[in-house]
Amino acid sequence: MNTALMETRLGGLELPNPLLTASGCGGTGRELAQFFDLNRLGAFVTTSVTARPRAGRPTPRMAETPSGLLTAMGLPGPGIEGFVERDLPWLAEQGVRTIVSVAGNSVEEFGELARRLRGVPGIAAIEVNVACPNVEDRGRMFAWHPGAAAAVVRAVRTHARPGVPVLAKLAPDVTDIVTIALACVDAGADGLTLINTIEGLAIDTGTLRPALTGVSGGLSGPALRPVALRCVYQVHAALPGTPIVGVGGVASGLDALEFLLAGASAVAVGTTLFHDPTAVPRILRELEEALTARRIARVADVVGLAHKPAGHVPPQVRPEPPVPVPDPGEAKEKPS
Structure with a gap:
């Protein structure tokens, strides 16, 4: 299978393959670039950028759990000015397809x-x-309420450059994630990222x-994968037409194949x-091999x-190779 067959789309965004980084897990991109060419990604998703610089929460802010990791980082980062001046230009110089994650504490932000x-x-x-605390609503996450999540998406869609896809990243710890997804799409989201982390606790x-x-x-x-797949x-x-x-x-x-089968167009x-x-690169190779094995x-x-x-059977499944039919003449006994 060649790489052209791995192409996918997120709204109007064409990607060479469906593998992305998840926000907050790839640093500024410089860190991962030591290990592989970032252009091998479908796209690089940045750490959530905030309006002003943030130091994040004090340590300890990470704890391992069985089959998972608990984090409470507090969105540390340089703020939008530092990001635009230092991080984004570096990614652009590398030719990386960059999806910028944004986070705020109010619709206006x-x-x-x-x-x-x-x-x-x-x-x-x-x-x-949208899994950020809304300071105007007693700190409850925007993602918990269809109206609040939709207001944030609408504000971003209104002020973003026309033609740039807007993806809403939703939280799983809600009563009905479909209702919130519908509200975000109605407000102008071109696609959805499912899911953010689920709230948990560990005791030392x-x-x-x-x-x-x-x-x-x-x-x-x-530990989160079955929830995310659901x-x-x-x-x-x-919303079968929404990426x-x-x-x-x-x-x-x-x-990654499980997520695609469930309905995702890309996987982070x-x-x-x-x-x-x-x-x-390993996961991308394994995904190609899995698709090839299933024709x-x-x-x-x-x-x-x-x-x-x-x-x-999908319309583009490769047919089984024809079974060769032996020539009747070849079945006759040959002279010794």
Whole structure:
């Protein structure tokens, strides 16, 4: 299978393959570039950029759990000015397809970020991290309420450069993620990223206190994958024409294939990069091999296939090679 068959689309954004980094797991890009060419990615997703510089929460802000990782980083970063002056130009110089993740504490702040990015070159898409506390609503996450999430998406869509796709990144710990997804699409989202981390807690039995200074944190890693797959499956069933980036516990090509089958058009790799920074090229190779083994000709043919009736065959599946029929003359006994 050649790389052309791995192409996928996120709204109007064409990508050479469906493998992305998850926001917050690839640093500025410079860190991962030590291990592989970032142009091998479908796209690089930045750490969530905020309006002003943030130091993040004090340590400890990471804790390992069985099959997962709890983090409460507090979105550390240089702020939008530092990002635009230093990080984004470096990514553009490398020719990296860059999806900029943005985070804010008010609808106005999200709009301000979109305005600041409007005239900046080198942006392939904007990912709106609605899993942020809304300071105007007692700190409850925008992602918990359809109206609040939609207001943020609308503000970004209004102020973003026309033609730049806007993706809404949703949180899983809600009663009905489909309702929130519908609200975001109605507000102008061109696609969805599913999912952000799910809130969890770990206790340090040595100190007898919570393991994180922020008490609770976001659970990521393999433990999250079944939840993420369920969300992707449900949202794709309700919005089959909306592109989805599947995120949550992807560590192998078969993990990525599961997300594509559930309805994702692209897949982001996150927590596994912390212990295996070379994971993306390996996962991409494994995914190609998995598709080839199943005679799937194109990534597009496998997206949402798990929703089809049993026995459904994609139109682009390669046919089985014909079984050679022996020539009757060859079956006759040959003279010794």
